[in-house]
Amino acid sequence: MDAIRDLIEYVANDIGGLAATLFPFALLGLIGLYLLWLVIGYLRVSQVGINAESAVLPTLQLPKAPDGAIEAARGVVYCPTDGIAYPAGAVYCTVCESDLLASCANCGASIRAADESCYRCGTRDTLIAAAR
DSSP states (O other), X not given: OHHHHHHHHIIIIIIHHHHHHHHHHHHHHHHXXXXXXXXXXXXXXXXXXXXXXXXXXXXXXXXXXXXXXXXXXXXXXXXXXXXXXXXXXXXBOTTTOOBOEEEOTTTOOEEETTOSSOTTTOOXXXXXXXXX
């Protein structure tokens, strides 16, 4: 009986005191994590911008050749998977999220739309020359 009474007193007094001591620290820790989550969320939105994701880019479906290949003019940014043409400056497809391609306006090599210059001829006017 004494062992049970000692166990009950230990749980009631010692562990209760420990829990009363640690509870405010745990509460402060949870509040700190919540505030950190809010700050990181704010920084993420302020870097990307809410309106940046809702901007709609005008697109155009490109014609396909009889063999199924996509026929895009030189300097036109397009998605090789979906066959959709995008305006200059677009980097990713809004449908399948793949990298967009373009044919170099100077030599016709297929390059990524995000590339600054053509890997074959080295021209930096890969898209600008097609827009003129």
